[in-house]
Amino acid sequence: MSSSSILELRGISKTFASTTALSPLDLDIERGSFVSIVGPSGCGKSTLFNILSGLIQPDNGSISLEDQNVIGATGHVGYMLQKDLLVPWRTVLGNITLGARLKGKVGPEDKEQAMGFAQKYGLGEFLHHYPSALSGGMRQRVALMRTLATNHQLLLLDEPFGALDAQTRFEMQQWLLQVWRDTQRTVLFITHDVDEAVFLSDRVLVMSPRPGRVVDDLRVDLPRPRTLDTLVSPAFTDLKSRVLHQLHRERGA
Amino acid sequence: MTKKKLLLNIFGPILSVVVLLGLWQAIVVWGNVAPYIAPKPWDAIRAVTSNWSTLAPLTWWTIKETIYGYLVGAFLGAFLGVVLNKIPLMQRVLYPLLILTQAIPIIALAPPLVMILGFGVMPKVVIVAWIVFFPVTVSVLDGLNHVDKDLMTLAKVFGANSMRRFVVLEMPAAITQLFSGLKIGATYAVTGAIIGELAASSGSSLALYQRSASGSLDAAGVYGTTLLMTAIGIIWFLLVVGAEYLATPWQRRSTARQWRRGAKPVLTNN
Amino acid sequence: MKRNFLSISVAGAVMALSSITVLSASTLASASTLTAVKFVYDFPGPDMEIIPVVVAEKEGFFKANGLNVSVEFPPSTSSTTQLLTTGSGDIGFITTSDMAVAVEAKAPVISVANYSMTNNWGLFAKPGSTLTLAGLKGKKIFSWGDTWTNAMIPFVLKKAHLKASDITIVTGSNDTPLLMKGTIDFTTSTTNYAIPGITEATKSAPVGIVGAAAGVPNVPVWVYAVTHNYANQHGKNVRGFLKAIKAATIWASQHKAKAVADFMAAYPKSGYSKFYSTKGWALTVPLLTNAAGKYFVQTNKQWTTLATALKSVNLIKSVPAPSTYYTNKFLP
Numbered sequence: 001m002s003s004s005s006i007l008e009l010r011g012i013s014k015t016f017a018s019t020t021a022l023s024p025l026d027l028d029i030e031r032g033s034f035v036s037i038v039g040p041s042g043c044g045k046s047t048l049f050n051i052l053s054g055l056i057q058p059d060n061g062s063i064s065l066e067d068q069n070v071i072g073a074t075g076h077v078g079y080m081l082q083k084d085l086l087v088p089w090r091t092v093l094g095n096i097t098l099g100a101r102l103k104g105k106v107g108p109e110d111k112e113q114a115m116g117f118a119q120k121y122g123l124g125e126f127l128h129h130y131p132s133a134l135s136g137g138m139r140q141r142v143a144l145m146r147t148l149a150t151n152h153q154l155l156l157l158d159e160p161f162g163a164l165d166a167q168t169r170f171e172m173q174q175w176l177l178q179v180w181r182d183t184q185r186t187v188l189f190i191t192h193d194v195d196e197a198v199f200l201s202d203r204v205l206v207m208s209p210r211p212g213r214v215v216d217d218l219r220v221d222l223p224r225p226r227t228l229d230t231l232v233s234p235a236f237t238d239l240k241s242r243v244l245h246q247l248h249r250e251r252g253a
Numbered sequence: 254m255t256k257k258k259l260l261l262n263i264f265g266p267i268l269s270v271v272v273l274l275g276l277w278q279a280i281v282v283w284g285n286v287a288p289y290i291a292p293k294p295w296d297a298i299r300a301v302t303s304n305w306s307t308l309a310p311l312t313w314w315t316i317k318e319t320i321y322g323y324l325v326g327a328f329l330g331a332f333l334g335v336v337l338n339k340i341p342l343m344q345r346v347l348y349p350l351l352i353l354t355q356a357i358p359i360i361a362l363a364p365p366l367v368m369i370l371g372f373g374v375m376p377k378v379v380i381v382a383w384i385v386f387f388p389v390t391v392s393v394l395d396g397l398n399h400v401d402k403d404l405m406t407l408a409k410v411f412g413a414n415s416m417r418r419f420v421v422l423e424m425p426a427a428i429t430q431l432f433s434g435l436k437i438g439a440t441y442a443v444t445g446a447i448i449g450e451l452a453a454s455s456g457s458s459l460a461l462y463q464r465s466a467s468g469s470l471d472a473a474g475v476y477g478t479t480l481l482m483t484a485i486g487i488i489w490f491l492l493v494v495g496a497e498y499l500a501t502p503w504q505r506r507s508t509a510r511q512w513r514r515g516a517k518p519v520l521t522n523n
Numbered sequence: 524m525k526r527n528f529l530s531i532s533v534a535g536a537v538m539a540l541s542s543i544t545v546l547s548a549s550t551l552a553s554a555s556t557l558t559a560v561k562f563v564y565d566f567p568g569p570d571m572e573i574i575p576v577v578v579a580e581k582e583g584f585f586k587a588n589g590l591n592v593s594v595e596f597p598p599s600t601s602s603t604t605q606l607l608t609t610g611s612g613d614i615g616f617i618t619t620s621d622m623a624v625a626v627e628a629k630a631p632v633i634s635v636a637n638y639s640m641t642n643n644w645g646l647f648a649k650p651g652s653t654l655t656l657a658g659l660k661g662k663k664i665f666s667w668g669d670t671w672t673n674a675m676i677p678f679v680l681k682k683a684h685l686k687a688s689d690i691t692i693v694t695g696s697n698d699t700p701l702l703m704k705g706t707i708d709f710t711t712s713t714t715n716y717a718i719p720g721i722t723e724a725t726k727s728a729p730v731g732i733v734g735a736a737a738g739v740p741n742v743p744v745w746v747y748a749v750t751h752n753y754a755n756q757h758g759k760n761v762r763g764f765l766k767a768i769k770a771a772t773i774w775a776s777q778h779k780a781k782a783v784a785d786f787m788a789a790y791p792k793s794g795y796s797k798f799y800s801t802k803g804w805a806l807t808v809p810l811l812t813n814a815a816g817k818y819f820v821q822t823n824k825q826w827t828t829l830a831t832a833l834k835s836v837n838l839i840k841s842v843p844a845p846s847t848y849y850t851n852k853f854l855p
C-alpha cells in the first residue's frame with residue numbers, strides 16, 4: 001500500500017488438518033499505528049499472531065516486516081498473551097530483561113533500559129520484587145515492559161487485559177496508550193471487547209467466523225489523548241455500534 | 254518472618270521431640286519394661302555420650318558414606334531426569350528400568366555389591382546413591398514436564414535457542430520439584446548407608462556396633478545408636494532444607510536479597 | 524557363625540510364616556487336647572540344627588508328650604532371649620554366649636539343656652591353602668558379627684600372640700563366595716556349617732583350625748533355654764519338650780536320611796541343599812552327646828569356663844555362680 005507500511009501480508013492462509021483457520025488474507029499495517037482485531041472466538045486471530053511471530057508457518061502467502069521476509073523465523077516481534085507468563089524466580093527487573101537473557105547475557109544497558117521503563121511506568125518501587133508480590137495489573141505491566149524491552153518495532157498483544165477486572169482494565173488501557181505514544185511502536189491488539197478496541201485504536205479490523213478473513217476495516221478518528229469522555233462521546237458510540245453490527249451480522253450469517 | 258513465627262519454628266520441633274521422649278520415658282517406666290528390652294531415653298543418650306570416643310569415628314564414617322552417596326545419587330538423579338525429559342525415547346526405554354531398580358529390595362542388592370566392590374566405602378556409596386537418585390529423577394522429570402508450555406513458546410518467539418530455554422527457564426522452573434526429591438532422598442540416605450554397613454564392613458561400623466550391642470542385650474546401646482543414626486538423617490535433611498531456603502528465595506520472600514553494597518533497601522507493602 | 528541374617532532374612536520371614544502352618548496342620552485334629560509351646564530358634568531362618576525339633580513334630584514325639592509345638596524365627600540373631608522374656612516364645616535355642624550375656628543383663632533366663640557338648644568353632648580356609656595361627660598376621664578374616672564370634676576371636680589372637688590390629692576383621696552376609704573369590708583369607712564358623720558349605724562350593728573339604736587348636740575354651744556352643752517364670756510355672760512342658768527332643772534326636776541320629784528328608788519337607792525353601800543338610804546333620808550328631816554318651820547334661824565346669832573366658836575378653840564383667848546359668852532338673 002503506502003511506503004509507511006511496516007507490515008505487509010499477502011494471501012496468508014492456514015489450514016489445520018480439516019479446519020481452515022485463515023482464508024487468504026491481505027493486510028497492511030502502518031508504522032506507529034495501533035490496530036485492533038476483533039472477531040468471534042476461533043476465527044483465527046491467535047493463529048494470525050502465531051504466523052506473524054514465526055511459531056507456525058502459513059500454507060501460502062508472504063509476510064514482509066520492515067521489508068524483510070520473516071516467514072518461519074522467530075525473534076523479530078514483541079509478543080504478549082493474556083497470561084502474564086512472568087517467571088516466579090526472577091524479580092521485576094529480571095523479568096523485564098528476560099528477553100535479553102534468553103538471547104545471551106543481560107548487559108548494563110539492558111538493565112538501564114529496564115529500570116528506565118519501570119521507573120517511568122510506575123514500577124520503580126517494585127524493581128526487586130518477585131512477581132508473587134505483585135497485583136494482576138502490575139504483573140501485566142511487567143509483562144508489557146518485558147515485551148517492550150525486546151526492542152522490536154512490532155508488538156503483538158493477544159487479549160493482554162482479558163483477565164483483569166473492569167476498573168484495572170481501564171487504567172491499563174490508558175497506561176498502554178501512554179506507553180505506545182512514548183515509545184512509538186506499532187501495536188497489533190487482539191480483543192473481544194469492542195469498547196476496548198475502539199477506545200485504543202487507530203483502526204479496528206473485524207474478522208468473520210472461521211475460516212477467518214477481514215470483513216470490515218474501520219478508521220477510528222477520535223481525538224487523542226482519549227479519556228473517560230471519549231467513552232461517552234457520540235462518535236465513539238457510532239463506531240462501536242458499527243463494529244457490533246458487523247460482528248453480529250457475521251455471526252448470524 | 255515475624256518474631257512470633259520464628260519462635261514457633263524453633264520451639265515447635267523441640268517441643269514435639271520433648272513430648273516424644275516423655276512418652277517413651279512414660280512407657281518404659283509405667284510399663285515396667287526391662288532395661289534389656291528397652292532403655293529409658295536418657296540412658297540411651299548416655300550410652301552414646303559415654304562411648305563417644307568409640308562411636309565418633311564410626312559416626313564420621315557413616316556420615317561420609319551418606320554424603321558421598323547422596324551427592325552421587327543427587328547428581329545422577331538430576332542428570333537422568335533431564336535425559337528422560339529431553340529424549341522422549343529414553344522415557345520409554347529407561348523409565349521401566351529405573352522403576353525396576355527400585356523394586357529390587359536393597360537388602361538383596363547389598364551382598365552382590367560387596368562381592369564386586371569390597372568392604373570399603375564404595376558399596377555403601379552405591380547403595381545410598383541407588384536409593385537417592387530415584388526420587389530426584391522423578392521430581393526433576395515432573396518439574397520439567399510441568400514447565401508452562403506458553404512460557405516456552407514465548408521464549409521461542411523471543412528467539413531463544415533450546416539451550417538457553419533450558420538454562421534460563423526450565424532448570425529454575427524445575428528447582429522447586431527438585432528439592433522435594435532431594436528432601437525425600439535425604440531422609441532415606443542414612444538408611445542406605447546403614448544397610449550397606451550391615452551387609453559388609455571392614456573393621457567396625459555404626460551398624461555393627463549396634464549389632465553387637467544387640468547381641469549383648471545392651472538395649473541402651475541399641476537405642477542410642479538408633480538415635481545417633483536418626484540424628485545424622487535429620488541433620489542432613491535440615492541442611493537440604495537450608496539449601497532449598499537459600500536457592501528458592503522467591504518462595505517465601507517478596508523481594509530479592511540485595512547483596513550488592515550500597516543497594517537501597519526496598520520497601521515492601523506487605 | 525551361621526549364614527548372616529541379611530542374606531536370608533527375607534526368606535526367613537517367609538519361612539517363619541509357612542512353618543507355623545506346616546507344623547500345626549498335622550496336629551490340628553488333636554490340638555485342643557495338647558499343650559501349646561512356642562519354640563524360638565536362634566536364627567532368622569531354619570537350618571539342619573533344627574532337625575530334632577522338626578523330627579519331634581513330624582514323627583509324633585511332641586504329640587506323644589502332650590505338646591503342640593510351633594516354631595518361631597527371631598528377627599535377628601541374638602534376640603531369642605529377648606523374645607523369651609517378653610513372652611513371645613516359651614523355649615529358646617541360643618548360644619551359650621547369648622546365655623551369659625543375658626544373665627549379665629539380668630534377663631531372667633536359664634539354660635535347661637545342652638544342645639551340643641563341645642566347641643567345634645574355629646577358622647576355615649579354601650581347600651589346599653595353608654592355615655596356621657602363625658600365618659594370621661595381616662590377613663583378612665571374616666566374621667558374622669554375632670556375639671559368639673566376637674567372644675571367640677580374642678582367644679584366637681591370644682593363642683597366635685597377635686593384637687587386634689594385626690588382622691582385619693570383615694563382616695558380610697555370606698562367607699563362601701568371598702572365600703572363593705579371595706576377597707577374604709579365612710572365615711570363622713563351626714565345623715557342621717563350614718565343612719558342608721565349603722565342600723559344596725569346591726567339591727573338597729576346607730582346611731581348618733578348630734577348638735583347642737584355635738585357642739578357644741572347650742565349652743558347648745548351643746543350649747535350650749527358658750525364662751525363670753516358664754521354668755517355675757510350666758516345668759512339665761519343659762520336661763515333656765526335652766523328653767520328646769531326646770527321643771527325636773536319637774531317632775534322627777539313627778535315621779539320618781529320613782531326618783534330613785523331614786527337614787527338607789518342613790522347610791523346602793530353607794536355602795540349603797540336601798547335600799548341605801545331610802553333611803551338616805552328619806557332622807552335628809557326634810556333637811550332641813558327651814564322653815559318656817549322654818545328651819543334654821550340663822556341668823558347673825562348662826559354665827564357669829565359659830564365664831571366665833568371656834570375662835577375660837571383657838564381654839561380661841563378673842563371673843556368677845554356675846547355677847545362675849543352668850539347671851539340669853528338667854532332663855528326662
Ligand SMILES: Nc1ncnc2c1ncn2[C@@H]1O[C@H](COP(=O)(O)OP(=O)(O)OP(=O)(O)O)[C@@H](O)[C@H]1O
Pocket residue numbers: 016017019020021039040041042043044045046047048210
Ligand atoms: N495447532 C493447532 N492445531 C489444530 N488446530 C488449531 C491449532 N491452533 C488453532 N487451531 C484451530 O484453528 C482455529 C482458530 O484458532 P485460533 O486460536 O486462532 O482462534 P482465536 O480467534 O484466537 O480464538 P479465541 O478468540 O477463542 O482466542 C480454531 O478452530 C482452533 O481450534
Ligand SMILES: [Mg+2]
Pocket residue numbers: 045046047158
Ligand atoms: Mg486466541
